[in-house]
Amino acid sequence: MRDVAIVSFAQAPLDQPPGQTETMMLIPTITEALGNVGLTRKDVGFTCSGSADYLTGSTFTFVSMLEAAGAWPPISESHVEMDGAWALFEAWVRCQHGDVDVALVFSSGRAGLGHDLRETLLFQFDPYYLAPLGADYVSLAALQADAVLERTGKTERDLAEIVVERRRAAKANPYATISGDYTVDDLLAKDPVAGVLREHDIGPPVDGAAAIVMVAGDRARDLCDRPAWISGLDHRVDPHYPGVRDLSVSPSAKLAGEKAGAAGVEVAELAAVCSHEELVLADALGLGAGCAINPSGGAVVGNPMMVTGLARIGEAANQVMKNGKSKALGHASSGPCLQQNLVCVVEGRN
């Protein structure tokens, strides 16, 4: 296998002009990601992007977003109707072929445009048995929250404590939607919105864009002092029907973690959009007490759908590139109740 490293990560700032298009968010984000390592669009051998037309309700939106990558003369590119983390997976595979050294990965989303994301995401369900139930992602998450609290003996207080910690950590992250000092009692004073889940337990759907540059082989060392070498990358999926799963555990996250070599990571950035999902994932990935979880604040402080997972991988890479860590993990998820999970493990080498 060819050694591939993440050498740069950039995100679009929260503060955007009114009506900003995804293409306009992506242009400076991609320029910054490449510029961080002295590269331009001409240096890219393969481009892969992630997005979902259902978020904006328009068809083929990702085609115009390609203009942000500079698609003339024609470029070698691909797209996944998924979180950008899966675009990163495809780009990593492409780098294994040996003829491409530099890959650009980007993703964007305007999750705030749906009348209600809970309604839009019903489209991910089987139309025969699941969609007609109208079981939205928050209601299903509440079922999973019940299941994991029952299995572990943890409570709503524990969930609120997770949120308090993440919002405090998010004060240091200019890309987090919500940050600040809160108390568990303040949070618990609000009424639940579904099951035990309160509004603070659910990452708000927001607009966003991010880009990552990956470089294969020794060239990564020429461009970056401390590349985040991808030592493991794997993704797995659980059954589609929540009814046939034990929602308190995540076999797909566990298997992806094992295959990616998650043991011993110092930092884990988890795409837990709901607070209880951190409990399920920490358990599945075997994260020890010494592992720092979501120092960026994670996804419960802001959910730029389609970017959330890629941003976790980017944050994990930054922990290696900029924060001196030796082993970090970025996680991405898709589907209801953590149905699909991707784990990326990055290492620093001296």
Added chain:
Amino acid sequence: MTREPVQFMSHHTKVEYKLPAPSLLSIESAKQLAAGRVVGHKCPECGKVYVPARGYCPLCVIETTAAHEVEVQPRGIVTTFSVITPLQYQGQEEHDDYAQATILLAGTDSTISMQRLDGIPIDDVRTGMRVEAVWLPESERSASPEGAARGFGLGRAITGWKLTGEPDAPVEEYGEHIL
């Protein structure tokens, strides 16, 4: 009493979306159109002119702003067209066959598509036709950027395009822009 296995199931769905807040660029374009001006942006690097303006040059991948605004005449050449027989699906508003044209406006490097033709029988529609805009009366033009998708952004003020009466353009004049 035996029943046939279910082969088809109707699955009617509806989902609502909010229109995105209009961009500053579309607000400006709408104001100009209501005043009878067709404007675009000229890329400072390659010099190409795009109508409607996108806020960036897709070839150079640099931002363009109001500083790069240029006005173009509302006249051009039909580069290609389709004759559409509207499928009568639920919600369809069109009933008769109609032609939809793509037009290269004079002085621009990008085409505008989904334009209607005014007073031209379908059988007479051809590429190379020289056309000019048919404007709504000033009082009926909308300065609102909503409905911006209509007519490639021009539908709030221009309802269609009519023949200028000049001879057709030779293909060399527009051949590079046929999609």
